[in-house]
Amino acid sequence: MEKLILIDGNNIIYRAFFAMPPLTNTAGQQTNAVYGFTTMLLRLIEEHKPTHMIVAFDAGKVTFRHEGYQEYKGGREKTPPELSEQFPMLKELLRELGVPQFEIASYEADDIIGTISRQADEAGRQVMIVSGDKDMLQLASEHTTVALIRKGVTDIELYGPEQIREKYNLTPLQIIDLKGLMGDASDNIPGVPGVGEKTALKLLHQFGSVEAVLAGTGELKGKMKEKLEAHADDAVMSKKLATIYREVPLEHSWEDMVFSEIKADTAGPAFAKLEFRSLLERLSLSAYAPAVAGEETEAELEAAALDITIVGTAELDELIAALPGISALHVESNGDNPHRAEVIGLGLSSPERHYFVPFALLQTPEAAKLREWLGDEKAPKSGYDLHRADLALHWQGIAFAGAANDVQLAAYLLDPTEANQNLNDLNAKYGLPRLSADEEIFSKGAKYKIPDLEVLGNHVARKSATVLGIVQKQEQELIETAMTGLFVDLEMPLSRILADMEKQGIAVNKEELKELGKELEEQISKLVTGIYETCGVEFNLNSPKQLGEILFVKLGLPVVKKTKTGYSTDAEVLEKLAPYHDAVRLILQYRTLAKLQSTYVEGLLKEISPQTGKVHTFYRQTIAATGRLSSQFPNLQNIPIRLEEGRKIRKVFVPSEPGWSILAADYSQIELRVLAHISDDENLKEAFLNDMDIHTKTAMDVFGVSSEQVDSNMRRSAKAVNFGIVYGISDYGLSQNLNIPRKEAARFIEQYFEVFKGVRRYMDDIVLEARKNGYVTTMLERRRYLPEINAKNFNLRSFAERTAMNTPIQGTAADIIKLAMVHMDKALFERGLKSRMLLQVHDELVFEVPGDELELMKKLLPEVMEGALALSVPLKAEVSFGSNWYEAK
């Protein structure tokens, strides 16, 4: 008798991870989830003797993240790396055991299982589905049993249609109706608020289905009736969501699912490598057991076998001769700020040979050919964080060019939310041999110490060596995710442009900045004296704890808001307290000025390079999950502008050559224009096609008045609504921002969606898309995974939904300005212009331009920016210039 077992791979590995105690092999890899999964698998095989078996996985590398959070420590957001590392291990092991596994792009495991079980059902075959997910019950039938895993991985309950009837008095298909009514937080199905399992069962026993319940609300009364009527759409949508898709285009045949027995010849070594000794025994494979405990793992042996040369003067010629075959390098440097980094040495790799060059050697006359190769843009190089390498080498007088393939940047595109993945994270992800951690080799922070040449050389050369393997894997993955173009034509070229901008830096008038500091100092000391007098006590004004003590205990002011650790004293709170005590207004002023002094005057002064008299920021291209850049050392993307006192800081940013000007251009309403395009909302598009003031237009539509009737308050509200729309609106958020009751905020939003119907459709669709795919994309196919779109926790899920709405908008705007930067760089080069791009501030580009190029640049810059990407509405860039950044407004 043929029997097929279908296993929900993602669900089970997650359960196993949380159910099993941590278990680590001697290589330091955690293996508990693989172990737990395997024991369950072996038990299923022994007890049920399947002739066919499939383990189904969610396609897309991170969609598994949304499972099972509730079992993990509260509030933890990311899949622990200890688990994600075990996915490739499990998949490899399944291959070695001879267990077929399926994953199909953009379908989840339950869809695959649903489809196969339907086909098997139709053919009258015996099927058992193994999962921890109750939703699977809908698949139960005459031939199909659902094995629900309860606590741990060994406690299994079997459900056929009869058992479901006993437990719920429902048919399997009615499980979908049940979910439709009661919802299921873990699958992000809203259901009808106020309807739980009990009520839902009662309704279904009475009516039979969601549709019948909704048609029959006339027979109900009271709150229940109201709720059902109000949330009829939710119920219908929830039912749809709860329905497992059973029409996945599967190319696999019944023969592809055949499982005969565990393949001993490959399973033995596999268990040995994982150090699953008990499983070796269980399968009588002890012959494969490692002879000595603590023996080196295969990965380590493989790594040890690398052909590494530590280059001294004697080996230099050999290295130089090998350069044409070398495609990967690693520049080892020390320090967070690449402009001040110490360069330690170079790892260089061809597929066959690996070299380490100490930095001292690189600087010698004998190494001229090597330096030439480093600066040769026709010698393509792969590496990890080549942007940083370029800067570090630059300040040591060594030119770098030819960055072709940055694995850090590619890893960012493949998953921009995964915090800067280091080389070892990437090795783990791709199943490549592990490197020693940098902390083991160099020690952390202040204890940083360069080890012996031998240790250092081996470590660094292995870094360049591993880049080669990573590049191969990523190439494929970029193709699969349709991001090759984004990587090759946008991000890689941009990284060189950013490095140029950073090396160039922007000049700062140090004397003027110091002068500004003196003025601030005077005002601050007056304020401090005044505050101490008014409060009748001296304390540390910079300590929120002490300030809270004074305001709320000593002066007895009302507590408006609390933080985790005590009283909140932020500006919003202080504004509310201002009428109660004279000191509060002074404290607010103190905060403003103290911020300017410490962050912008003192902070900026510290960042002025003694060599160039400029500040050289470092743009990070792999931080922001939306695709934006970020800026560090110093951050030049948050220089004050909103308040006049702060805005004056911008006066100290000046051209670096006499007779030059600062020229700036910013996109006008780029995010709302992007929204108009993506949502295809007729009204919003109309507004931009007519170049209307978008906030006034929104006010007209939301309040139903003519443009003359829009007062400043209405426009302010409309502006807040527009912001909210871009951020993924909630009535609560808007009410906070506008300081109005939530109901009123909800009315605004409702009004907005009445007039901008296309926007509402976009917001609904993008959330559904995120649920279906597990990710959202920008216009240039930049991707962001949203595993929490299915979280059980309301907060996590709502956050993911807002992110789904915001990321395509913010991310497309980021795509556009990045395109503009690449186009602008090219335009400057082709025309032989001397003007230099200096800064990017999300929707603004800042240049310094010679007097004789000013007129040309005033035309060229907005033209290029507006033409960066064609949308269904025009892009608009507004240009301005002056003798410093303040004047360019």
Place this chain on the structure above:
DNA sequence: GCGCTCACG
């Protein structure tokens, strides 16, 4: 190293 506060888009 983390929480709070505040600067920007």
Place this chain on the structure above:
DNA sequence: ACGTACGTGAGCGCT
């Protein structure tokens, strides 16, 4: 019923 606007970095106090 749940309780938040989206994306960042820096300085400071405190543990």
